[in-house]
Amino acid sequence: MSKKYGHLVKPLLVRMGPEGLYPNMRVWMDSKDLEGLNCVFSYGFLKEAGTICHPMKTDEAVVHPYDEALVFAGIDTKDVIRLGAEVSIEIGEKPEEYVFNQPTVVVIPKGTPHGPIKVRNLEMPIVHYLVGLGPEYKATTVPKKERSNEGKYAHLIKPFKSSTGVLSSYRVMPGFIDERGVMYPTKYVGPGNADQLVWIYGQDLENIDLNISWGFYSQCGIWHKMPGGGAHVHPVDEALIFVGLIPDNLYYLGAMVEFDLGEEAERHMISEPAAVIAPRGVVHCPEITWWVDRPYGFIVLCLGKEHETHWLPKLPF
Numbered sequence: 009m010s011k012k013y014g015h016l017v018k019p020l021l022v023r024m025g026p027e028g029l030y031p032n033m034r035v036w037m038d039s040k041d042l043e044g045l046n047c048v049f050s051y052g053f054l055k056e057a058g059t060i061c062h063p064m065k066t067d068e069a070v071v072h073p074y075d076e077a078l079v080f081a082g083i084d085t086k087d088v089i090r091l092g093a094e095v096s097i098e099i100g101e102k103p104e105e106y107v108f109n110q111p112t113v114v115v116i117p118k119g120t121p122h123g124p125i126k127v128r129n130l131e132m133p134i135v136h137y138l139v140g141l142g143p144e145y146k147a148t149t150v151p152k153k154e155r156s157n158e159g160k161y162a163h164l165i166k167p168f169k170s171s172t173g174v175l176s177s178y179r180v181m182p183g184f185i186d187e188r189g190v191m192y193p194t195k196y197v198g199p200g201n202a203d204q205l206v207w208i209y210g211q212d213l214e215n216i217d218l219n220i221s222w223g224f225y226s227q228c229g230i231w232h233k234m235p236g237g238g239a240h241v242h243p244v245d246e247a248l249i250f251v252g253l254i255p256d257n258l259y260y261l262g263a264m265v266e267f268d269l270g271e272e273a274e275r276h277m278i279s280e281p282a283a284v285i286a287p288r289g290v291v292h293c294p295e296i297t298w299w300v301d302r303p304y305g306f307i308v309l310c311l312g313k314e315h316e317t318h319w320l321p322k323l324p325f
């Protein structure tokens with residue numbers, strides 16, 4: 009029997025992205041794949057030093073008619089802020105090259121020429137995901153002009169760490185967030201929640217309508233210790249994205265997670281990479297991890313500058 013909210017649970021689609029953008033298969037989805045969520049989402053790995061992408065041609069840059077966030081994160085499950093690579097990106101009509109070796113979010117305002125991305129050195133494969141704030145992928149290419157070292161776009165290179173200003177209230181929870189901006193489990197969350205997590209908000213992303221996370225998960229149990237089991241709603245749309253950490257197998261998650269949707273707490277079981285769409289006002293959670301064979305990744309993709317949350321005092325049944 010079909011479920012009322014079954015359409016909100018989407019297996020991640022693995023395919024080639026737009027021509028000339030990336031050399032390998034990736035997760036690639038847009039609004040039509042995400043129940044109308046106003047974004048483009050892609051997830052994959054950069055696996056070799058010397059990789060050039062976004063675009064693959066070095067004499068061109070791409071331009072989008074929407075804001076975009078390009079995310080680079082590590083897969084060392086012992087240290088969420090270890091990237092394990094050196095990456096560069098060119099930004100601007102007169103391209104400026106920026107180099108980083110820590111988890112980073114590059115914010116690309118609409119209309120800004122950017123690319124290519126180059127993997128300069130690599131200790132291990134890294135995660136690269138992107139969020140484009142438009143319903144479908146659109147881009148034009150422009151030829152490169154003479155390079156510049158003006159530093160005009162340096163403010164767009166953001167260390168991928170938690171927004172401690174927004175999350176300052178968590179400072180009263182000892183051990184929850186450290187001076188590096190890494191969030192850890194405490195008695196205030198359940199055992200199934202993240203081992204380590206970073207979460208950056210719009211105020212640290214040039215005030216675009218986005219907040220995003222990256223975390224590692226390896227334990228069983230409920231995610232939130234609350235009377236309502238963590239059931240809550242948001243005033244904006246959100247996707248909760250479960251991903252694997254094996255660079256050569258985008259179809260593998262390595263865990264089974266129960267995810268409840270709606271006031272009825274309709275149960276959905278997730279055992280493969282998937283996105284759960286939580287439209288504004290739709291009750292979602294509790295989340296309970298049933299088993300884990302291998303640590304996996306989880307991304308919150310929320311289409312608002314902040315992550316305003318209204319927790320239910322108890323389950324609604």
